[in-house]
Amino acid sequence: MESNLNAKNKKEAEEEERERMQVLVSNFSEEQLNRYEMFRRSAFPKAAIKRLMQSITGCSVSQNVVIAMSGIAKVFVGEVVEEAIDVMEQWEESGPLQPKHLREAMRRLKLRGLFPSNRNTKPLFCS
16 A cells, blocks of 8 residues: 555656656757757767777676766766857857866866765775
């Protein structure tokens, strides 16, 4: 009985979230809608992610882990790009993002502790 209630509440919550998302998307400008569609369609190649992960870990990686890592990578790139756009606006520049904007974005994310610095860190799982 209780699991039925939980399943029903979860289903209602998912439906509410879907409706909120529809309202949000319906209020997008044309430019925002185009950017959102591009974001939804973009993905890292699963084969490349799997190869990279296997070369780092030295063992086989399941498809679910590859999917999760692809999602994490997509979010990470989004964070860097957002920060780079902020940098470009603060510098009062326009046009496409340039490497200098991305480098400054990475520097700022590292300063805030949102991106690990590879300096003076001990490798994981090593003695």
